[in-house]
Amino acid sequence: MASEFTDYDQQDPLNDSMSTTDDESVKSAKRFWYAVQVASGCEKKVKSTIEQRLHTLDVADRIFRIEIPQTPIIKIKKDGSRQTIEEKVFPGYVLIQVRAQQSPDTGEWQIDDEAWQVIKNTPNVINFVGAEQRRSTGRGRGHVKPMPLSAAEVDRIFRKVQEQEPVHRIDLNSGDKIKVLSGPFKDFEGEVIEVSPERSKLKALLSIFGRETPVELEVNQVEKEG
CATH class of the missing domain: 3.30.70.940 (NusG, N-terminal domain)
Structure with a gap:
């Protein structure tokens, strides 16, 4: 810099x-x-x-x-x-x-x-x-x-x-509970497993069809719960 x-x-x-x-x-x-x-x-x-x-x-x-x-x-x-x-x-x-x-x-x-x-x-x-x-x-x-x-x-x-x-810096960390606000997984809840601040993305485990599935989401698609 x-x-x-x-x-x-x-x-x-x-x-x-x-x-x-x-x-x-x-x-x-x-x-x-x-x-x-x-x-x-x-x-x-x-x-x-x-x-x-x-x-x-x-x-x-x-x-x-x-x-x-x-x-x-x-x-x-x-x-x-x-x-x-x-x-x-x-x-x-x-x-x-x-x-x-x-x-x-x-x-x-x-x-x-x-x-x-x-x-x-x-x-x-x-x-x-x-x-x-x-x-x-x-x-x-x-x-x-x-x-x-x-x-x-x-x-x-x-x-x-x-x-x-x-x-x-994003106000989200691995282990945080989140709720999806938009997109195909709207209203799904899950847990953050990886954060990529430089890309404004994160990965979260969502329960899909009864199984925890890793999904990549935009930061602005989720909110932190609790």
């Missing part, structure tokens, strides 16, 4: 206009992807809020991309019509590409502090994946700065989205 996730390099050096600055910390900066856990059903709201804050808080040079990996689902309705929707690959999570600097002491890449503050203080954000909570000095709890996703993890996630073929 065609995908918007065509440029997901884990460690892109920042653009030339930034790398020519006299600020040594910016010269050594790179872009890394981080996974952020958010409240259920709030993925798009979090993305929209952070995108607005890029400009209002002037952090567009620190937070680069916010993505919600999705895959196409083709839902086949009872009337046989098809509806294509996007389903989240990781419900409850948002991927964010953020600037990071290399620590002169440990050599580890650490998320930009200002970007970190903006993201973790966004409504409906729960925490960064890999950022364990710890007791801070005094009252309350603090947050350990998160580790970025590895290059292998990023590659696996985005390739899965790029290569995923549309999934056909």
